[in-house]
Amino acid sequence: MRITKLTTYRLAPRWMFLKIDTDEGISGWGEPVIEGKARSVEAAVHEFEPYLIGQDPSRINDLWQVMYRGGFYRGGAILMSAIAGIDQALWDIKGKALGAPVYELLGGLVRDKMKVYSWVGGDRPADVIRDIKRLREGGFDTFKMNGSEEMGLIDSARKVDQAVARIAEIREAFGHDIEFGIDFHGRIGAPMAKVMLKALEPYRPLFVEEPVLAEQDETYARLAEHTAIPLAAGERMYSRFEFKRVFQAGGLSIVQPDLSHAGGITECLKIASMAEAYDVALAPHCPLGPIALAACLQVDFVSHNAVLQEQSMGIHYNQGGELLDYVLNKEDFHIENGYIAPLPKPGLGVVVDEEKVIEASQRAPDWRNPLWRHEDGSVAEW
């Protein structure tokens, strides 16, 4: 079998799909994208194309090493997201060619269903109570929300109290019938992270995510000394070479590699395995589309330490497109009481509505995240 073509489709809400065709009529799909930099990742995918055309798609490991090591420069959000989407599509081809879901090719299921969680509250976390009530009717009992709006490097007790009051309100409304993660989203610098964690401690969130920015990853261990709240991070770390430093230093209880940013299934499997050696849980980051989610689930179902899976149904980023809009086998993504079953179909388990993808790609938005500024006009982390 030989690779014959790579086609990229940027499409609403802010995703990009990649289709890899072969000379035996089997095609694979991947979702290479950096939210807000889809065109950069698209260019990176097509820079790999001259090498990939004519190659045997079954040699995923060698193709991965060539894409990672062969260009001298390596790593980072754009290149690792391009490799991620290509890797996903290659695993999709392999599974389709062998007539098996990827998790079967990776040694079979370690669990019968995977726990998923839902976002509530949006960028400026208001209305979380309303969202939680609605989603609980849909069987969810685990949620995630932003922990604050803009936060200065040093900020006021009033700002902290505002953020904490919302969490107190949730516990007041639902007690411990629900669990929730709080995403600091990198908005909170190291000085205020300690303050916020201490103030949130009494409400026992399931985890706090990106307590500081990934470039401050040496802070995780220090913060973990000051709090019992499990710390989580990983969406802005792009390879096992970044994660290894964090495993060695300690501090993270949960790692959240993104299957569309951290080199795909091939790399995230290795990160999952490294995490297990350090007794660190795996909760793949996935605010993206169905192909990314399917790739996450393939890793979840073969990783003992996988505990939670993010999925983007109803997420505030999905303006103009919803998780399953481009999926024909929607029923396979059914969520029952907060769990999803293994995807039964060969490859990644997604049957892409190619006609709809092509049509939607004619009017692809150039999504950009908002640029936030502090009161004094300086740039604020979004």
Ligand SMILES: O=C(O)C(=O)C[C@@H](O)[C@H](O)CO
């Ligand atoms: O889902 C999460 O945990 C996020 O922090 C969302 C963030 O990654 C946005 O997708 C960036 O555009």
Ligand SMILES: [Mg+2]
């Ligand atoms: Mg996050």
